[in-house]
Amino acid sequence: MGALSVRISEEMEIGLKEVAKEEKLEQPSEAARKVLTLGLERWREERALQLLGEGRVSFSKAAQIAKMDIWDFTRLIKIRKITWVADSVIREDLEQAVL
Numbered sequence: 001m002g003a004l005s006v007r008i009s010e011e012m013e014i015g016l017k018e019v020a021k022e023e024k025l026e027q028p029s030e031a032a033r034k035v036l037t038l039g040l041e042r043w044r045e046e047r048a049l050q051l052l053g054e055g056r057v058s059f060s061k062a063a064q065i066a067k068m069d070i071w072d073f074t075r076l077i078k079i080r081k082i083t084w085v086a087d088s089v090i091r092e093d094l095e096q097a098v099l
Contacts, residue, residue: 048063
């Protein structure tokens, strides 16, 4: 495990101490790791949804970016109401299938 030193605001320090207390963690550094992990997970999900919505990555690639299996990623897309396939593409695919 690597070590990282960062400066945080007094407000953030108070917040981390609060998290440590609520989560019954011994050190604020443990709270920082927990909060950082949650934030990184959230950032990955947001980035994956953004790239998918812009059509810059495939569905499976977006799931990889989010570090989620495809079923959990499908649920996330449904909850967030993300359109990842344009109506025109679906229509085109259906027309091709019928011909």
